[in-house]
Amino acid sequence: MNWSAVNFDWNHTRTFLVTAEEGTLSAAAKALGLTQPTLSRQVSALEADLGITLFERVGQRLVLTDSGMELLEHARVMGDAAMQFSLAATGQSQQLEGSVIISAGELDATVRLPKIIAKLRREEPGIDIEVIVTNAASDLKRREADIAIRSFRPTQNDLIAKKLGEEVIWLYGTKDYLEQLPPFKDFSELTDIQIIAFDRSNMVSDRLNQQGWQLSKHNFQLITSFQLLQLELCKEGMGVIFFPEDMGDKETSLVRAFEHMGPVMKLPIWLVCHQELRTSLRVRRVFDFIADEFSQILNQ
Amino acid sequence: MNWSAVNFDWNHTRTFLVTAEEGTLSAAAKALGLTQPTLSRQVSALEADLGITLFERVGQRLVLTDSGMELLEHARVMGDAAMQFSLAATGQSQQLEGSVIISAGELDATVRLPKIIAKLRREEPGIDIEVIVTNAASDLKRREADIAIRSFRPTQNDLIAKKLGEEVIWLYGTKDYLEQLPPFKDFSELTDIQIIAFDRSNMVSDRLNQQGWQLSKHNFQLITSFQLLQLELCKEGMGVIFFPEDMGDKETSLVRAFEHMGPVMKLPIWLVCHQELRTSLRVRRVFDFIADEFSQILNQ
DNA sequence: TAATAGGTATGCATATTCGTATGAATTGGA
DNA sequence: TCCAATTCATACGAATATGCATACCTATTA
Incomplete structure (x- = not known):
């Protein structure tokens, strides 16, 4: 050669x-x-x-x-x-020592992950953890992250994914805000409700309109993809937000809106990792650990 | 990123x-x-x-x-x-200085190339020439060579090839050897002729048998892919060899065998180079130069 | 216009890497 | 069984690449 x-x-x-x-x-x-x-x-x-x-x-x-x-x-x-x-x-790499990069959204990163990471660190002090907090799906192929927590099943077939469970999503608001809404028998009457949303796409409104709502742009006057800001704005009584059940119920200042109508949607939670990393002792350890802990939280 | x-x-x-x-x-x-x-x-x-x-x-x-x-x-x-x-x-590279690697067979390398290279060196002293002498087709894609002289059209489509002309191939032998052969009217009678061949493949014998010969293993008792050795063995009267017209006629000790039957075959000569190199000033210069000089030799 | 911020190129001391020489271990053959 | 030939690993001086400080250039802003 x-x-x-x-x-x-x-x-x-x-x-x-x-x-x-x-x-x-x-x-x-x-x-x-x-x-x-x-x-x-x-x-x-x-x-x-x-x-x-x-x-x-x-x-x-x-x-x-x-x-x-x-x-x-x-x-x-x-x-x-x-x-x-x-x-x-x-x-x-068959070394347990080293770093693992986890990609998660803000809510998971701030609410659910801390305790999981703390417990993991106690059990595996040799594994360094780096957390990338982003709304965008990190590119696992480029190893921007080793493991990602996502609300959708990845399409690439060189990724392996495990469904951890489903997040039950309710609309939440302050008691004051919800009480000042006019009484209604049907969602279609809620023409003035303010929904604090992620972006200007029609995905959310379309989904709700399918369920009988009649929403237009007027119902989305506060937009931010930063969910913690959504939460704070909601607490200020600026409108309702989509929020997972387990987190929302812990917010003492918020209550479920229209509870009798049932949850507004369910979102799956997927744990994703690159196929090449399946063979890594370290990544696998973290993957399995997060999967276990997350499942416990969701199914408690 | x-x-x-x-x-x-x-x-x-x-x-x-x-x-x-x-x-x-x-x-x-x-x-x-x-x-x-x-x-x-x-x-x-x-x-x-x-x-x-x-x-x-x-x-x-x-x-x-x-x-x-x-x-x-x-x-x-x-x-x-x-x-x-x-x-x-x-x-x-738009620099004319630098090296160009040429792959050629022994005959071209020893007979035709020296004068071409000498002339090229005089005209372009900034271009260094490396010649790889091999029977195997060098892998242009791996840049074992920049330019190759071959007797067949390359199949890869990322190579560019130029047909320089055709080599007229005769059988040559010493006068003594040819005269001691029994008289014959048809090639099929030449059962004892010795052909000094390239390898043990049946390609040559098949081709000649199509033309009326009746050759078997007995006619190929001297094998070497080193053509200069073929030439020397032929000069020693050990048999006949395939040899291009322009070179064979210059060998005073050899004559064309069975000249009245016409040349035994014609081989095309291709000049080949990788497509990526087409844009290189230097390689292009050498490519064109060889093409010109070669054509002159073949069509003289 | 002048100041600031952000960018690239260069001089110099230092850290790193490389090559030479050498040693240890293994293979293959006389 | 022993010797020669390979091959990989290590020590040390030399060559090379790197980082810091700095000069210089351009675009933006006050």
């Missing part, structure tokens, strides 16, 4: 990739845990190696040349392969 | 790949132009990084562990991407 084609500094390609994606050397340096001068020199070295100008130094910014654009495509492929390699390596 | 997954030493992965493929650290070191102790340390560092034992040190040999096997698959993907990157980089 002739290896001359791979006999160049792969780290320089890595630097090129991250620099091109991040846009600046400084940002890339931060991402890679190196310094800007180092990356500056590495990019220069790569350019000298290849005999190609990758970046045009225009003003304060580096702009990819056409050649750079072309090569970036290949560097991306290499980067993806590197991620796969890293992922597989983590999966192959 | 989270780059933590790519933030490891890619060169160590490269070392792992080459070491695993080559089998030993020493061989890998030679292939990479590094030393064995360096690779030894890099592999150890990678193992420490990943927390995985990649190789089992059994005796003097490194044997891949199961985890290593698993990871090797991913490393290969990364290596392939690296080759593509390197290939594209060479193609993007």
Whole structure:
């Protein structure tokens, strides 16, 4: 086998990739845990190696040349392969020590996870836990997280998912707010109710309208995807929120709205992890632990 | 974007790949132009990084562990991407200086190429030429060569090929050898002729038998894929050889056999190069140059 | 216009990595 | 059984890459 084609500094390609994606050397340096001068020199070295100008130094910014654009495509492929390699390596690791990254939404992160993590840390002090709190689904393939807690079943088939149970969702509001609503026999009469919602998509209103509501934009005048703010706004009597049963019932200032009509919806809770990581002792330990604890909470 | 997954030493992965493929650290070191102790340390560092034992040190040999096997698959993907990157980089290079690797068979390398290369070197002293002499078709995709001279049209569609012309092939032998053959009216009577052939495949005999010959194993008692040896054996009167017209006619000790029957076959000559390299000034220069000179030789 | 913020390139001391030399262990063959 | 040839691991001086401090440039803002 002739290896001359791979006999160049792969780290320089890595630097090129991250620099091109991040846009600046400084940002890339931060991402890679190196310094800007180092990356500056590495990019220069790569350019000298290849005999190609990758970046045009225009003003304060580096702009990819056409050649750079072309090569970036290949560097991306290499980067993806590197991620796969890293992922597989983590999966192959049979060491219980090390870190596990968990992705969760705000509510899970602030309410349900703390006790679980505390208990896990007591049982497995060798496992470091990093929690990424985000509404967006972290990319498990890029190992932004090792384990994710999600309310939908992932579609990618290289992910393994376990359904932990179902969250019962009610509408919650302050007693005062709910009492000042006009009496009604049917949801369709609640034309003035304020629902503090996640975003401007019609998903929520469509769903409720199917159940007999008649909601329009006027019912969604407070929007935030930050659920803890939703909660506080609700406590201030600004409207009702969707909230899981187990958490909402603990909020003494809130009560279930329209309890006699039953819960407004149920959301599944999935624990997801990359298939490659199934073989990792450490990730598996955390995965199983969270699954157990979560199930206990949901089915108590 | 989270780059933590790519933030490891890619060169160590490269070392792992080459070491695993080559089998030993020493061989890998030679292939990479590094030393064995360096690779030894890099592999150890990678193992420490990943927390995985990649190789089992059994005796003097490194044997891949199961985890290593698993990871090797991913490393290969990364290596392939690296080759593509390197290939594209060479193609993007707009420098005329640098090296070009030409793959050719022995005959072309010893007879036709020297003058072409000499002329090219005079015109383009900045271009270094490396010639790989081999019967096997070099893998252009792995950049074992940039340009190859072949007698068949390549099938891969990411290669570009130019037909330079056709080689007229005659059987040649010494006058003495040919005269001692029994007189014949038809090729089928030449049951005792010795043909010095390339290999034990039936390709040649099948082809000639289609033309009326009746050849069997007895007619191929001297086998060598080294054509210059074929030539020398032929000069010694050991049999006849297939030889291109332009070269054979210059051999004063040889004559065309059965000239009245016409040439025994015609072989196309293709000049091949990877598509990515089409954009390289340097490779293109050499490609066009060889194409011109070769055509002149063949069509003179 | 001047000040600030954010970016890249360069000089220098330092840390890391590499190559040479060497040793230990194993294999293969005389 | 012994010797030669490989192969991997380790010690130490040398080469290389890195980080810090800094200079310099550009765009934005007061």
